[in-house]
Amino acid sequence: MRLSDYTRLLALAAIWGASFLFMRITVPEFGAINSAFLRVFFGFVGLAVILLALRCPIRFNGKFRACFTLGMINSGVPFVMYCIAAQWLPAGYSAVLNATTPLMGALIGFTFFAEKLTLSKWAAVILGAVGIAIITTFGEAHSMQELVFGGLACLVATSCYAVSGFLTRQWINNQGGLDPKIVAFGSQIGATTLLLPLFIFTSTTDTSIHWAQGEVWASIIALGVICTACAYIVFFRLISDIGPLRSMTVTFLIPPFAILWGYVVLDEAISQGFIFGSLIVAVAVWLIVRPAKQAEEVKALQS
Template structure:
């Protein structure tokens, strides 16, 4: 993998790590479902504005419906699952469980997409999960039905991420590809349409929301425009360049970045467990993304 690909992977992790900071600020005030919908709505609007300013042709080449469906799988369902999980899980646990995406992607690849993984990469997946566990060693959460439901919701989300990576390659990359901006726009339109009924139900039947809070709208805009619109452009480019499994390793890097953002903005402290876990995660990512050694056969003439 090229150095530029590694840098883009780190940038994507930093952006998505910041998304959990934004959600921690906004969701308690606006509600989880409302926050999820506003996230994809702002992302959809921002991507549309970017394409309009660039005078980019909306040439989906017959892949518009596919991109809508990918948006439901890769954004709509996961965002909704994380919203539901937020009802039961302590702060930060969703970000930690988000790191199971490479494992879920590996399982999905083996079960449904005829993918094979080397022992080294399987080792990297499991070492990464150990690193995530070390990071959360100082946290405590009493085991209960709610906690189990929240964990299952997060696993459904990461399962969607794992499947969506392979579907993106099969439906888009292997069929001539699709511009990353168009892929991102189509996916966010699909996610917006999927979440719209949930948002309508929340506004009409849920608790009253105090919408006139300008500082929260700043975080909503950052969540939608930067952490979703810009991030998904980067994400789809990475899938095309380095493949779905390597791209999914970004989820190993999100929790460390999430903690760093929390430290910088919210004054949260960094424990020794975090530092040790971050080092383990770094080693795991290297195992997964580093090139395989192939034996060279020589011909005998």
């Protein structure tokens, strides 16, 4: 990987770390479904403005359906899941569970995409499960039920991210490629379309929502424009440059930023169980993403 790749990973981690903070601000006021929809909607609008400003021709080259579907998998469902989790879990907790994306990538790649799992990666999967169990058992939440359901919502989201990473490689990169800005734009069309009916239903039936809240709208716009539109351009470019599994390692860098933003802005606390479980997850993710030995790489290429 080049220095520019590491720089983009770090910047992406800082931005996506802030997204968990923004969700903690918006979800209690606007609700999970509304927050998720507004995020993808402003992501769609932000990408449209970027494409117009750059005078980028919007050509999908026969891949619109792929981009549309990827958006539902990579944005629509995960954003709803994280907004649901934000009702109960502190920002740092969701971010650490988000860091299991490479673990999910290894499992899903092995199960559905003919990816090989070494002994160390199997150990990583087991360690990751132990770490998640500790986090969801000794975490800071109102009840054990909230921890479990919040944790499960995050794991559904990471599974979607893992699947979309491999599908992006199959449907986009292995089929001649596509401008990452166009992939991101098409994906937000898919996510917005998926969530629009749910948004119409919840926004028209829930009369308790107070929409005139400037701070909440600022967080929503930041979620859509910065954490979605700009971030996904970088993310899809990374998948094209360094592959899906390495791109997923950005989730390993997100938790420190999420914990920092949550502590500074919302004064969120963390427990000893959370720290211990997070360290186990960190070791598990490192076992997944560490550089392969040269001999292993040669053997993989020959097989």
